[in-house]
Amino acid sequence: MNKSLVALVACDIYDDTLVYEAVKKALGLVAGIESFVKPGEKIVVKPNLLIGSAPEKCVSTHPTVFRAACKIMLEAGAIVSAGDSPAFGSTALVMRMCGLAPVADELGVTIADFSKGIEVSHKDGLLVKHFTIAAAVMEADGLVSLPKLKAHGLCRMTGAVKNQFGCVPGMQKTQYHSRLADPWDFGTMLVDLNMAIKPRLYIMDAVMAMEGNGPRGGKPRKIGAILVSTDPVALDAVACKIINLDPEFVPTMAPGEKAGLGTYHVENIEIVGDKIEDFICKDFDVVRKPKEHATRGRVRAYINNRISPRPVIDEMLCTKCGICIEHCPVMPKAVDWIEGDKTKPPRHNYNRCIRCYCCQELCPEGAISIKETLLGKVFFR
Ligand code: SF4
Ligand code: SF4
Numbered sequence: 001m002n003k004s005l006v007a008l009v010a011c012d013i014y015d016d017t018l019v020y021e022a023v024k025k026a027l028g029l030v031a032g033i034e035s036f037v038k039p040g041e042k043i044v045v046k047p048n049l050l051i052g053s054a055p056e057k058c059v060s061t062h063p064t065v066f067r068a069a070c071k072i073m074l075e076a077g078a079i080v081s082a083g084d085s086p087a088f089g090s091t092a093l094v095m096r097m098c099g100l101a102p103v104a105d106e107l108g109v110t111i112a113d114f115s116k117g118i119e120v121s122h123k124d125g126l127l128v129k130h131f132t133i134a135a136a137v138m139e140a141d142g143l144v145s146l147p148k149l150k151a152h153g154l155c156r157m158t159g160a161v162k163n164q165f166g167c168v169p170g171m172q173k174t175q176y177h178s179r180l181a182d183p184w185d186f187g188t189m190l191v192d193l194n195m196a197i198k199p200r201l202y203i204m205d206a207v208m209a210m211e212g213n214g215p216r217g218g219k220p221r222k223i224g225a226i227l228v229s230t231d232p233v234a235l236d237a238v239a240c241k242i243i244n245l246d247p248e249f250v251p252t253m254a255p256g257e258k259a260g261l262g263t264y265h266v267e268n269i270e271i272v273g274d275k276i277e278d279f280i281c282k283d284f285d286v287v288r289k290p291k292e293h294a295t296r297g298r299v300r301a302y303i304n305n306r307i308s309p310r311p312v313i314d315e316m317l318c319t320k321c322g323i324c325i326e327h328c329p330v331m332p333k334a335v336d337w338i339e340g341d342k343t344k345p346p347r348h349n350y351n352r353c354i355r356c357y358c359c360q361e362l363c364p365e366g367a368i369s370i371k372e373t374l375l376g377k378v379f380f381r
Helices: 016-030 063-075 091-097 101-107 162-167 172-179 183-197 232-242 253-258 298-307 323-327 358-362 374-380
Strands: 004-010 042-047 079-082 117-121 130-134 142-146 148-152 156-158 201-211 219-229 269-273 310-313 368-371
Touching: 004 016, 004 232, 016 063, 016 201, 016 219, 016 269, 042 063, 042 162, 063 079, 063 101, 063 142, 063 201, 091 101, 130 183, 142 162, 156 232, 162 172, 162 183, 172 183, 183 253, 201 232, 219 232, 232 253, 232 269, 298 374, 323 358, 358 368
Parallel strands: 004 269, 042 079, 042 142, 142 201, 148 201
Antiparallel strands: 004 219, 117 130, 148 156, 201 219, 310 368
């Protein structure tokens, strides 16, 4: 069996020239851009644009990484567009807020419309055999994914595999959370989605990662690396090694290997470029525990609700914007105003909460964090 190649190249700062050189070098170590993109092909670039946020917050793929990837593909003769389906706001607005729109304007990269979906059948899916995927993605010749390395409440970490969730248009993403309450089912769906889209290449921005209350409310943490691979599972596994996280804890790894998307076993991965030992952050703030399965049945659900980590609102930080309520996928809502009073912070109902952590992911103030319960601490120990 051929090993999966993951290129790892040092890049200390977000400087246009340095990032371009690092991405170019990493691509060369994997195979060179001409192996992935032919002149005249329509390529969609998919950065992580979770939400409109300044680049230094490390929520989205940095503009310098976006610039380098687009520039290299344009130099290879591709017709390049870029897009994502952010949690809220239009792609154009979020790209502007994240600092990507001026880069796109300058390079002549058009904004791809991710709001319209087309039906895609994926008969071989492990769990999901039918998706609605942004038409701009399926009508292009290929997709190049630009994930950002971040801690993640639901998946432990977000990287190459998770980045394609933004190819599902708008609020349809929410339905997957409510339908697939078990994190391992959710991870399997992400794998199926990647198999349906088949991105050509993954270029990870790990110059600055996000640790802690990610993927939106965490803290920037320097890693100083660009990673490139055609195998998103192997790329994420290498990223896990860097942040000292067991890949077995990430719910996209085992299904990713089972589906043939890639491998997370070190013996099947060859890291080329710089030495991984120089990048390892042993104390990277991420949850180092197996991801819990959701339980089914009333009694088990009752117990589960008392041991699964909970989203908790810091009332001092809450601005009562209501975004957490809007994005909670369960009905009736598992986080809501107390008796309709919008002058006070919302409150969670943990018996209804499926622990999808959308509220934590999307709170603009980082006011929601995931906390272990007392019983959960005892149980998991
Ligand atoms: S999203 Fe955050 S700030 Fe807004 S109401 Fe919910 S907890 Fe408060
Ligand atoms: S309250 Fe938060 S974690 Fe619970 S179901 Fe709603 S969005 Fe998901």
